[in-house]
Amino acid sequence: MNLLRLELYKILPYRTFWVILGIFMLLVFLIFYSVHDITINNTQLGAANYQFPDIWLKLTYISSFFNTLLGILVIVLVSDEYTFRTFRQQIMDGLSRVELVLAKFYVTLGLAAVCTLFLLLIGLFFGLRHSTDTSAGAIMQHLDALFYYFLQAVGFMSLAMLFGFVIKKSGLAIIAFISYVLVLEPIIRSQIPDHIDKFFPTKVLSSLTPLPVQQLLDQATSPTELLTPAWATLPALGYIGLFLLVSYLLLRFRDL
Template sequence: MLRLLTIEFHKLKHNTASKVLSIIYFGLLTSIALIAAIKFEFGDFKLHFAEMGIFNFPYIWHFNTYVASIFKFFLLLVIVSMMANEYSYKTLKQNLIDGLSKKEFILSKFYAVIAFALASTVFVFIVSLVLGLFYSDYNELAIITSDLEYILAFFIKLVGFFSFGLFLGILVKRSAFAVGAMFIWFIFEWIIYGVLGWKFVSWDTAQSIKNFLPLESMMNLIKEPGSRLGPVKSAASAMGETFTKSYAVEFSTILIVIAWTFIFIYLSYALLKKRDL
């Protein structure tokens, strides 16, 4: 495993675009901390995000992982360009000539995906912990360590998303086309949902089916945290509205995303094994 990872990071070390995108990505993750400094004042109206409780434990685990997952597209570009460069610079063929098997080649890419996801998860965990210890009104250990399943969900979400990107990178061989293919698949999932709900089953059943599709299941891992925030609930309650939504990380959704991850890695290997290089 270490040998295969070393090969991948040696390639990335000499790829300027990948290094720039990685720096931007981790810079954006760090910028979550800047939310705490945002203050708006309009006459008597004052808004300070840190005082709204977004950095309170355990809510911060939910909020930060949701916001951080928005930035995952920067690392997706690194993953798909990593594959595109293998074809452009003939390094894939050279690796196979040098004795690397196709299985080892796919494993090296998958290990890189896990490494990126793990580094992102640890980074978000540290940033969230520091912000929480600084701003949270609740610092009891039991409260701090509750809802940590969002950190696990974040890691699984990234691994699944990047594995999908890896498969598309191998399929189409061009980074721009791979990103475009993922966007088309996103639209395709909505088309499936619309056609099923309109013509064949109820909308609830259509949504249940859509929940099994790759991108939808990944999005379902960490649901939007905005309506969970205290001030939002209070405002909704004042208008006679109540939120009955479940924000929990569902074990079934974790299993679905893990299943898709293995499917994408297997298809990547099957495609590479079949393809004449």
């Protein structure tokens, strides 16, 4: 906890941090706000999108697109420490390498918690205003989607953190992270049978917040093989652990 306090001490006055977090929140809000205007075949979909309990599935699915932004934020925080040589100074001053990694991991936990809380608030805000069923039961029913979202955010940020530790320079690390998530892994996955590629890191993380209408799509087209959120939890935790371990090993065996 001391480590988290230390991190907050650095982060709270840091404008870049607030700007990126602010953009994330603004975008999530705007996108979710804009869906009430969508009209398909002259029927307004607005209110339909805000119905409890499905609102949680839709909200977490939409928000998952912006995990990249959170990843960028974590990369900036890690690569800053290399640029300012403050990792180096902190090791000289008495922190261990495990503590350096843990401190950053606590930041991802904190960020994920803040973002999850933010989703809870917008979900309640839109849901209570537009949903026809506002009973406690309806509100609570798919609330576990928020937990899966939290895990997903932590997973993406841990992967981003690893890129930060590997590459050290923010620009390069961001480019590498985005190209891996959006291009490289999908290309690799396309060459590999479905029953294996569903265990790839970003696929596992993505399957924590599936497309809400996936079942409908699967009926219409050939079904895609995807882990259910519950089944994806364990491999996701495994990947988070792996990313942390590799980050630590990099610090352990490289000069600072």
